[in-house]
């Protein structure tokens with residue numbers, strides 16, 4: 001990390017935004033939210049530049065109905081749930097997966113969907129359900145795993161699909177229009193898969209600057225500086241300051257894999273309702289891997305815990321510390337909503353770094 | 356959850372029957388992880404890749420990867436995200 005370069009970028013940003021009133025940049029990615037806090041970048045920015053967290057933490061945008069279906073499956077004696085770690089502690093309508101695990105349910109934290117498939121092959125008498133949540137970065141791995149399960153004829157492996165697509169959610173936010181957004185710091189690793197060009201419709205149709213950035217401090221600051229320049233010049237196009245990893249077209253092999261296995265579908269986001277074509281469902285020929293069809297569960301209503309404002313937080317309407325429960329009845333040890341559970345949740349990040 | 360970490364491919368194993376693509380052993384900050392190379396058909400032994408949830412998702416330029424990797428360390432400390 002080059003301290004001089006950082007200093008210079010901070011100065012550039014300060015100069016560009018001076019005298020402009022409030023400038024609001026949304027970072028859509030939970031990993032950006034945490035990296036901006038943890039690296040101290042957030043504290044270097046001028047006071048009139050507000051970074052708002054968007055709906056980009058996969059755990060935070062997962063609906064209560066999804067979580068309840070996962071819990072219902074965990075309650076069955078012949079089911080093993082495999083999940084990314086952050087999902088385990090999210091409170092559902094009737095307790096969390098962690099509570100079920102303490103009560104004897106089989107809930108296993110995995111690092112990769114491949115681990116879940118491996119477990120299914122090792123334990124043929126159990127039905128192994130992988131909680132397949134995540135954005136475009138994560139979905140290709142699920143697709144590859146389904147292809148492998150199909151090729152190997154594995155019959156006891158299933159996914160509970162909760163995949164989300166970022167761009168339809170951004171369109172929903174922009175269409176609602178109640179939160180002024182001057183530009184988007186676009187998620188680096190989603191962009192690795194979908195490509196920098198994927199953000200063009202947002203820049204062009206909504207006249208919002210979009211800059212793809214990675215996660216190290218200097219790179220995030222470069223992204224913010226480029227955004228501020230476009231904002232002051234009233235421009236709106238796509239820039240990519242993370243070309244180390246991100247190409248214009250993304251990873252075509254990964255995208256094709258996703259297309260082979262999944263097809264876009266309407267999807268429920270926590271407290272945002274159903275967003276058209278913002279999720280992915282398994283294509284007909286792979287539908288047997290969908291735990292909903294195979295094991296007969298469905299997603300119930302998306303009811304937020306009383307008092308929890310996660311929905312407003314992930315849409316940039318509220319800073320976490322403006323929620324009445326923040327730091328009082330809701331803390332990382334006793335979380336009320338998913339935004340306080342997930343290590344990438346805006347509430348958890350605020351609690352840890354900005355309280 | 357979209358965090359991906361850079362590492363260097365130190366071994367490649369051919370795909371076994373029913374496996375989608377070859378598997379690599381990737382050195383990530385000194386620890387070795389297995390990663391599927393199914394999405395990075397151009398990745399070879401010695402290349403740097405970004406690994407996310409058990410899959411290499413892109414090939415990186417080595418010099419740039421080293422830089423990313425060093426400052427990521429500083430930024431993220433030893434806490435996983």
Ligand code: SF4
Nearest residue numbers: 309310323330337347
């Ligand atoms: S502080 Fe807790 S209750 Fe309030 S929005 Fe965040 S997670 Fe929900």
